[in-house]
Amino acid sequence: MTLGSLFKKPETTLYPFEKKPQPAGLKGHIHNEVAGCILCSMCQKACPCNAINVDKALRKWAIDPFMCVQCSTCVRACPKDCLHMLPSYTPVSTAQFCNVFDVPDPNNPTKPDTPPSTVAWDYSEPDPSGQLKR
Amino acid sequence: MGKSTVIPFGPQHPVLPEPLHLDLVVQDETVLEAIPQIGFVHRGLEKLVETRDYNQFIYVAERICGICAMGHSMGYAETIESLMGIEVPKRAEYLRTIWHELSRIHSHVLWLGLAADAFGFESMFMHCWRLRERVLDIFEKTTGGRVILSVVKVGGVVRDIDATMMREIVNVLDGIKDDYTKIMNTLLTDTSIRNRTVGVGNMTHEEALALSVVGPFARASNVNYDVRMLGRGAYGDLADFQPVLATEGDCYARVKVRCLEVLQSIEIIKELAAKMPDGAIDVQVKGAPADGAQACNVLEQPRGECYYYARGNGTKNLERMRMRTPTSQNLAGMTAALKGCDLADVNMIVLTIDPCISCTER
Numbered sequence: 495m496t497l498g499s500l501f502k503k504p505e506t507t508l509y510p511f512e513k514k515p516q517p518a519g520l521k522g523h524i525h526n527e528v529a530g531c532i533l534c535s536m537c538q539k540a541c542p543c544n545a546i547n548v549d550k551a552l553r554k555w556a557i558d559p560f561m562c563v564q565c566s567t568c569v570r571a572c573p574k575d576c577l578h579m580l581p582s583y584t585p586v587s588t589a590q591f592c593n594v595f596d597v598p599d600p601n602n603p604t605k606p607d608t609p610p611s612t613v614a615w616d617y618s619e620p621d622p623s624g625q626l627k628r
Numbered sequence: 629m630g631k632s633t634v635i636p637f638g639p640q641h642p643v644l645p646e647p648l649h650l651d652l653v654v655q656d657e658t659v660l661e662a663i664p665q666i667g668f669v670h671r672g673l674e675k676l677v678e679t680r681d682y683n684q685f686i687y688v689a690e691r692i693c694g695i696c697a698m699g700h701s702m703g704y705a706e707t708i709e710s711l712m713g714i715e716v717p718k719r720a721e722y723l724r725t726i727w728h729e730l731s732r733i734h735s736h737v738l739w740l741g742l743a744a745d746a747f748g749f750e751s752m753f754m755h756c757w758r759l760r761e762r763v764l765d766i767f768e769k770t771t772g773g774r775v776i777l778s779v780v781k782v783g784g785v786v787r788d789i790d791a792t793m794m795r796e797i798v799n800v801l802d803g804i805k806d807d808y809t810k811i812m813n814t815l816l817t818d819t820s821i822r823n824r825t826v827g828v829g830n831m832t833h834e835e836a837l838a839l840s841v842v843g844p845f846a847r848a849s850n851v852n853y854d855v856r857m858l859g860r861g862a863y864g865d866l867a868d869f870q871p872v873l874a875t876e877g878d879c880y881a882r883v884k885v886r887c888l889e890v891l892q893s894i895e896i897i898k899e900l901a902a903k904m905p906d907g908a909i910d911v912q913v914k915g916a917p918a919d920g921a922q923a924c925n926v927l928e929q930p931r932g933e934c935y936y937y938a939r940g941n942g943t944k945n946l947e948r949m950r951m952r953t954p955t956s957q958n959l960a961g962m963t964a965a966l967k968g969c970d971l972a973d974v975n976m977i978v979l980t981i982d983p984c985i986s987c988t989e990r
Binding site: 495496499505517519520521540542543563564565566567570579581 | 680684685751768769771772776787810
C-alpha cells in the first residue's frame with residue numbers, strides 16, 4: 495500500500511503557491527449587490543450572530559466578516575435577492591474591521607448622500623468613516 | 629504490593645484530541661480506579677436558546693461538536709419539527725441522512741487515523757486522513773462548507789443534490805471503499821495491533837447493559853442497539869439494516885466495529901442515492917412552538933445514541949433545549965473498562981471508546 499503511493503501523484507498541494515479550486519457553491523463570503531438593496535433590515539434580523547448592521551439614514555449596509563459564520567441565512571431572508579454568497583474565503587487579516595457598502599438612493603440618484611464606493615468588497619480597508627461600529 | 633499513587637492523564641495528552649482529564653489511581657502499574665474530570669470546554673451552548681430563536685439556534689447546535697456537526701443540526705431540527713408538528717418532505721429526509729452518513733464516515737475515518745497514529749503507524753494516519761479529505765470535498769461541493777455544513781434548517785434542507793452530483797458521490801465512495809478496505813485489512817490483521825488490543829479493556833455484555841453504554845462501544849460488547857434500526861426517517865426505507873456487532877467486548881472488537889461501520893455507511897448512502905425520491909426539499913415554517921409543548925428525539929451519532937429534548941414557551945425562543953450526548957453516557961463505561969488495566973493500556977482503551985468531550989460539555 496505504501497509502496498504504491500510512491501508512484502502516485504501527491505495528494506497535497508503547495509499552499510499558498512497552489513490553491514485548490516473553489517467549487518461554485520462554496521460558502522465563502524457575503525456580497526451585497528447594492529443596486530437592488532432596499533435597506534429593509536430583514537438580513538439584520540435573520541442573522542444569528544448579529545454580524546450585519548443596516549443604517550437606513552446613512553444608506554449604508556455593513557457586515558463584520560469576523561462575526562459572520564457563513565450560514566447564508568441572510569441570503570435566504572433577502573426579499574430582493576441582492577445578497578449572494580461568493581465562493582472565495584475571507585483572507586487573513588491582522589485587524590478587525592467591517593465591510594461597508596454604500597447603497598445608492600433610487601429616488602435621488604444624481605445626488606447620493608454618500609459617493610458610491612468603487613470597490614464593492616475591499617478587505618484591506620476598514621470602515622473609513624468609522625460610523626458603523628458594532 | 630506497593631503504595632497506590634495518583635497519576636493525572638490529560639487534559640493535554642498526545643493520544644487525546646480532546647480535553648479529557650482522568651485521575652488514575654495506580655498501584656504497581658495497574659489502574660485501580662479512574663476518576664474522570666470534565667469542565668475544560670464548557671461553553672454554555674444550551675443556555676443560548678434564550679437569546680437565539682429556534683431557527684437561529686440550529687447554527688449553535690451544530691457548533692456543539694465539529695465532528696458530529698451534521699448530526700447535531702439534524703437531531704435538533706427533527707426535535708423542533710416534532711415540537712411544531714411539521715412534516716418534512718421525503719427528499720429532505722434522504723438528503724439529511726446521506727450527509728449524516730457521510731459525516732459518520734468522516735468521523736470514523738478520522739478516528740481510525742488517530743488510532744493508527746497512537747498505535748505508531750504514522751503513514752496509516754496520513755492514508756486515513758487522505759480518504760477523509762475526499763469526504764470533506766464532497767461536503768464542500770454539495771453544501772459549501774467542509775466541517776460546519778449549515779445545510780439543515782427547521783422544515784427541511786437548504787441545498788439539493790442533483791442527479792449528476794449524486795452519481796459523482798457514489799463514484800467517489802466506490803473509490804474510497806477500495807482504498808479503505810485495504811487500510812482496514814492491513815490494520816485488522818496486523819500482529820502488533822492485535823497484541824495491543826486483543827483482551828484489553830474488556831467490557832462484558834452484562835456490564836455494557838448495566839452501565840447503559842451506547843454506540844460502537846456497546847455494539848462491540850454485543851449489545852444489539854442502534855437508533856438507525858428503529859427505522860426513523862429515511863432509515864425506514866432501507867431494505868435491511870443490521871447493526872455491526874462483535875462479541876468480544878475488548879479494544880480490538882471496538883476497532884473492528886468502527887471499521888466495519890464505515891463500509892455499512894457507504895452501502896446506506898448508495899442505497900439511498902438509488903432510491904432518492906423527487907419533490908420539494910423544504911416546507912415553510914411559520915409561528916412558534918406552543919407554550920408547554922415538549923418533544924424528544926433520538927439520533928445515532930457516530931459515537932452512539934444522542935437524545936434531544938425541547939420545550940416551547942409560546943415565543944420564538946425555546947424554554948429549554950437539552951441534549952444528552954453519547955460520551956456522557958459512555959463515561960461510566962469507560963471508568964469501568966479502565967479498572968484493572970495496565971497503565972500502558974489506558975490510552976488504547978480511552979481511544980477505542982473515543983470520547984468526545986466537546987459534545988459532552990457543550
